[in-house]
Amino acid sequence: MENSKARFRELFGKDPDRIYFSPGRVNLIGEHIDYNGGHVLPFAVSLGITGLVSFNEGNEIQVASSDFKDEIIRFTTDDLKKTDDFSMYIKGVLYILKEDYNVKPDNGFSLFLTSNLPKSPGLASSASLEMLISRIMNDKLSLGLSDTELAVVSKNAENRYVGVNCGIMDQFAVAMGKQDNCILLDTNTLKYEYVPLYTPGARLVIINTNKPRNLIESKYNERRMECDEALKLLKGETLCRNDVEDISELVEILKKRARHAITEEIRVNDACAALKERDMEKLGKLLKESHRSLRYDYEVTGKELDVIADALNSSSLCYGARMTGAGFGGCLVALMKAVDDSALKLLMEDVNAVYNKETGLNLSYYTLTPADGTRRII
Ligand code: GLA
Numbered sequence: 547m548e549n550s551k552a553r554f555r556e557l558f559g560k561d562p563d564r565i566y567f568s569p570g571r572v573n574l575i576g577e578h579i580d581y582n583g584g585h586v587l588p589f590a591v592s593l594g595i596t597g598l599v600s601f602n603e604g605n606e607i608q609v610a611s612s613d614f615k616d617e618i619i620r621f622t623t624d625d626l627k628k629t630d631d632f633s634m635y636i637k638g639v640l641y642i643l644k645e646d647y648n649v650k651p652d653n654g655f656s657l658f659l660t661s662n663l664p665k666s667p668g669l670a671s672s673a674s675l676e677m678l679i680s681r682i683m684n685d686k687l688s689l690g691l692s693d694t695e696l697a698v699v700s701k702n703a704e705n706r707y708v709g710v711n712c713g714i715m716d717q718f719a720v721a722m723g724k725q726d727n728c729i730l731l732d733t734n735t736l737k738y739e740y741v742p743l744y745t746p747g748a749r750l751v752i753i754n755t756n757k758p759r760n761l762i763e764s765k766y767n768e769r770r771m772e773c774d775e776a777l778k779l780l781k782g783e784t785l786c787r788n789d790v791e792d793i794s795e796l797v798e799i800l801k802k803r804a805r806h807a808i809t810e811e812i813r814v815n816d817a818c819a820a821l822k823e824r825d826m827e828k829l830g831k832l833l834k835e836s837h838r839s840l841r842y843d844y845e846v847t848g849k850e851l852d853v854i855a856d857a858l859n860s861s862s863l864c865y866g867a868r869m870t871g872a873g874f875g876g877c878l879v880a881l882m883k884a885v886d887d888s889a890l891k892l893l894m895e896d897v898n899a900v901y902n903k904e905t906g907l908n909l910s911y912y913t914l915t916p917a918d919g920t921r922r923i924i
Contacts, residue, residue: 547596550612550660554598557610557618558656562598564685568678568920569594570669571719572752572879573870574728574743575836576814578844580713582773583734583784584811587818588715589743589916590723591752595661595671596923597678601686606654609633613661623651628707632659635672638703639679646702649687657682664754664910667762668876672708673716676700677920685922693919694736697721710763711770712872723919730818734784741818743916747884748826748865753858753894754910755850757875766872769846773807776800786811806843810836830865830881837868837878846873853904854878857897863889 547565554562569590576586602608605623611632619633626637626644636657643649659678663671680696680703683689691699700717704710714733722729727740743750777785779800780792785807793804813832820828837855841847847855851869858867858880867880882890890911898909 550596550598550658553612554600554656554658557658558600558608560600560656562658563600564598564682564922565924566597566599566678566682566921567594567923568597568674568681569720569723569917570663570671570674571716571723572669572750572877572914573715573719574879575817575832575868576715576810577836577840577869577871577873578769578846579786579807579810579814580715580731580733581711581770582777582786582807584786584807585814586715586731586733587728587741587814588719588731589728590719590919591669591914592917593662593664593669593912593914595659595663595674595678597682598658599682600656602654602656604654605651607636607657608654609636609657609659611659611661613659613665623654632675634708635675635703636679638707639676639683639699641707642699642702643683643689645706646699647689649689651683651687655682655686664756664877664912666754666756666876667759668754668871669752670716670720670871672704673700673720674920676703677717677720681920681922693721694718696920711767719919721919723917725916725918727916728821730814741821743821744824745821745826745829745881746824748830749882749884749890749913750915751880751882751890752870752912752914753854753867753878753880753897754912755854755875755877756907756910757848757850757905760875762872762874762876765846765874769803769844772800772803776804780804802843802845806839809839809843813839826865826881833866833868833879833881834859840869840873844873848874850875850901850905850907851878853901854897854909857900861893861897863893
């Protein structure tokens with residue numbers, strides 16, 4: 547923290563007034579159904595983005611990030627033109643506050659960001675940044691918005707400003723995270739409950755494919771359109787709550803997308819039961835089935851995720867593993883047996899040997915546990 551404060555002083559010639567932290571998220575299960583009215587089971591993690599901020603006299607906003615060493619991006623509260631850099635997530639939130647709540651910051655600000663989230667996609671760094679800004683603005687402008695409302699502001703920023711048609715899961719998980727718990731969220735009503743993530747005899751490991759970001763946004767939007775198309779041809783308000791028998795008339799591609807949405811919803815329900823019963827075998831099996839459905843029906847995995855999932859899912863040390871997040875690269879979540887660090891390292895070296903041979907890339911892995919949501923720390 548002292549290093550970040552010193553860097554803030556170097557960049558902006560003053561001390562920060564406030565410091566905020568916003569986490570990343572892992573989704574345990576319930577993938578690609580937050581825009582299909584389904585239930586999801588994510589948790590916020592202890593890694594995330596720290597934002598040091600001080601407010602200015604005029605209307606200039608200056609932002610810098612430790613990931614982009616020397617660059618200060620400057621704009622004003624009146625000029626929220628989109629540029630192709632991380633400031634779009636900040637401008638997006640300001641844009642939505644203006645459009646939907648008719649509020650504009652009275653002052654500009656200087657903001658320095660540091661992140662210990664992995665650089666490659668998968669752990670919701672954009673939602674984390676959007677929630678950080680939403681929270682800073684809520685406090686500074688005394689808007690009195692609830693955590694749920696701030697998650698909606700952040701999601702709208704992503705949909706209507708950034709241009710990714712995501713659901714609410716990431717922003718909600720980042721906002722509402724609670725230590726030791728997953729969040730069972732009904733994305734149709736935004737009702738939620740905390741489910742303790744207690745995994746006796748097991749440990750959760752996150753594996754990063756380290757695949758460079760590539761066309762995720764356009765492929766994501768394409769899947770969403772396919773689901774909207776399938777829903778139009780079916781009954782009901784949400785794709786997830788149809789029955790598998792109802793989809794037999796759909797053309798093959800829409801049938802596959804709908805089948806994933808419907809069966810994934812059932813798996814979330816079963817996973818909650820497995821967690822409550824502390825049945826790790828059952829939970830692992832559901833993770834495996836989820837990956838298979840995302841691979842063959844939803845077609846959002848790709849070689850990198852599949853090679854790692856196959857290696858883990860055939861190991862006797864793993865209950866089950868699946869991709870987490872949007873897919874097309876990114877990360878996996880694996881429910882491992884309660885191996886110690888050195889046994890885990892050996893297994894991951896074996897998995898990486900196969901992975902590297904198949905893809906030329908190297909994986910990384912982390913042990914992450916559920917942590918609290920976006921908050922002011924100083
Ligand atoms: C991304 C989106 C989420 C969700 C997941 C897939 O992370 O931001 O809204 O759709 O993909 O489950």
